[in-house]
Amino acid sequence: MKIGFIGYGSMAEALASKWVEKHSLFIGGRNREKAEKLAKKLGKAVEFGSEKEAASFGDVVVLATPHEAVFDAIEAAGGSDAFAGKVLLDINNPVELSDFLAKSYDGVSLAEAIAKAVPNAHVVKAFNMCQAKVWQMNPPKFDDRLLVVMYCGDDEKAKQKIAVLIEDVGCEAKDIGDLKYSRMLEPAAAIVIKLLFSGHGTYTVLNLIQPEV
Numbered sequence: 371m372k373i374g375f376i377g378y379g380s381m382a383e384a385l386a387s388k389w390v391e392k393h394s395l396f397i398g399g400r401n402r403e404k405a406e407k408l409a410k411k412l413g414k415a416v417e418f419g420s421e422k423e424a425a426s427f428g429d430v431v432v433l434a435t436p437h438e439a440v441f442d443a444i445e446a447a448g449g450s451d452a453f454a455g456k457v458l459l460d461i462n463n464p465v466e467l468s469d470f471l472a473k474s475y476d477g478v479s480l481a482e483a484i485a486k487a488v489p490n491a492h493v494v495k496a497f498n499m500c501q502a503k504v505w506q507m508n509p510p511k512f513d514d515r516l517l518v519v520m521y522c523g524d525d526e527k528a529k530q531k532i533a534v535l536i537e538d539v540g541c542e543a544k545d546i547g548d549l550k551y552s553r554m555l556e557p558a559a560a561i562v563i564k565l566l567f568s569g570h571g572t573y574t575v576l577n578l579i580q581p582e583v
């Protein structure tokens with residue numbers, strides 16, 4: 371797959387480092403030097419440049435800025451038209467650190483608000499539930515069980531692509547349905563973030579356990 375990143379922070383690095391062997395990557399953002407730094411760190415022929423170039427490069431485009439910057443980043447990438455037909459991967463947690471509650475966008479989730487702003491893209495929500503270091507575990511395994519990554523979206527083909535990318539991180543993919551179920555994933559991540567900020571270790575996760583009986 372061709373994957374463009376908008377943002378070159380912790381999450382971009384964690385996910386890109388898992389995908390770089392198998393996929394073609396482009397690291398994009400508002401600062402070319404910082405994008406280049408991560409591209410070079412990834413160690414292969416990873417391309418880098420602007421938000422616009424990242425959006426144009428990717429069949430899958432990862433929105434990897436702080437949640438407050440997502441809509442500005444979409445505009446910087448060329449607006450809604452720049453994402454037509456693409457899979458837009460929303461990894462963001464719109465969680466206010468003042469009270470650890472997930473923000474509501476007029477009653478819907480951030481993922482749904484993105485889908486409304488970029489109606490020709492296929493938005494999938496995934497990878498928001500764990501700290502970046504968990505995605506770097508090789509593989510993310512807890513008590514001998516793989517981490518189960520819940521994801522949701524309205525387009526089946528887009529979700530199949532993200533399921534492959536979840537498996538490429540070394541996790542088990544679990545489709546939880548339409549994009550509206552991101553209204554549950556975003557507050558679920560808020561629980562984890564609250565725990566992390568109250569002193570739980572970096573590798574704290576909520577996992578789906580399905581024991582053999």
Ligand SMILES: NC(=O)c1ccc[n+]([C@@H]2O[C@H](COP(=O)([O-])OP(=O)(O)OC[C@H]3O[C@@H](n4cnc5c(N)ncnc54)[C@H](OP(=O)(O)O)[C@@H]3O)[C@@H](O)[C@H]2O)c1
Pocket residue numbers: 376377378379380381382399400401404433434435436437438439442443461462463464497498499500501502503
């Ligand atoms: N870190 C985690 O453990 C984690 C886990 C799950 C989900 N998430 C979510 O993933 C998203 C990214 O988190 P992160 O930890 O990777 O963030 P980060 O390390 O702080 O990196 C954020 C990136 O966004 C860029 N950026 C900031 N403001 C921007 C703007 N207005 N326009 C364009 N780019 C901008 C930054 O570039 P500059 O350096 O140029 O400012 C940087 O490349 C967040 O929404 C977060 O909620 C994070």
